[in-house]
Amino acid sequence: MIYLNTFLYYTFFASAILFYGLGVNQIAELNFMNQKSANYAIKIIISIMISVVLSWIVTQMILVPLKIVEIFPIVCFLIYICITTFLEGLIRITTSKSSSEFLLSYMIIILSVSESHSILNTLVISGSCITALGIMLPLTLVFRKRYFKECSVKEKYFPRYLLFITIILLIISVWDVMWLNPEVIK
Numbered sequence: 001m002i003y004l005n006t007f008l009y010y011t012f013f014a015s016a017i018l019f020y021g022l023g024v025n026q027i028a029e030l031n032f033m034n035q036k037s038a039n040y041a042i043k044i045i046i047s048i049m050i051s052v053v054l055s056w057i058v059t060q061m062i063l064v065p066l067k068i069v070e071i072f073p074i075v076c077f078l079i080y081i082c083i084t085t086f087l088e089g090l091i092r093i094t095t096s097k098s099s100s101e102f103l104l105s106y107m108i109i110i111l112s113v114s115e116s117h118s119i120l121n122t123l124v125i126s127g128s129c130i131t132a133l134g135i136m137l138p139l140t141l142v143f144r145k146r147y148f149k150e151c152s153v154k155e156k157y158f159p160r161y162l163l164f165i166t167i168i169l170l171i172i173s174v175w176d177v178m179w180l181n182p183e184v185i186k
Contacts, residue, residue, distance in 0.1 A: 003120065003121070006121060006124050006125065006128070007124050007127065007128045007131075008128075009128075010124075010125050010128035010129060010132070011128040011129075011132050011135070012132070012172060013172060039091055039095055040101070043084075043087050043088070043091055044101055044104075044105055044130075047080065047083050047084045047087050047105060048105050048108055048109060048126055048130065049123065049126060049127075050083050051076065051079050051080040051083050051084075051105075052108075052109050052112045052113060052122050052123065053119060053122065053123065054079045054083075055072070055075060055076040055079050055080075055113045056112075056113050056116065056119055056122045057119070058075050058079065059072045059075065059076075059113055063075065072113060072114070076106070076109050076110055076113055077106065080105065080106055080109055084102070084105070104133070108126055108129045108130070111125065111126075111129065112125040112126040112129065139168070140161070143161060143164050144157070144161075
């Protein structure tokens, strides 16, 4: 039950996309309606999950006993770069297409490792961040199609998009959700 609460908390009420702002600018420009998107999404999910597990293990087994936890972002960066480079090479060899993405995945890894207390909790947090991204994509696509139907000026899109994100954030913030994440209160 605690993992369900954590999943719901990090998916909706502490959404990495909305509250931390991870990837808001990238979501506004992404187009997931083409063939490349399947390889792209699978590569991102696999690289995040493998990197999160390895980063958490290295942080808990090596950095915590040595009392050098402050360098865990660098360790996460090195692990993520190795894994994503390997997966990018596999995708380029098999499909001869590029599927590179860095910032959003790296920030999800940092958030997951820093806010978790077990490997399973780390996987739940990273999965909920990916789910929040999946929930936010259709909303962004609907907003983009509706807005570009009314006005073709692209310079006005981003301020209105950020206003749209702000309205969603305020709607979500209305509810009291402290019961979903009791670890924060302790």
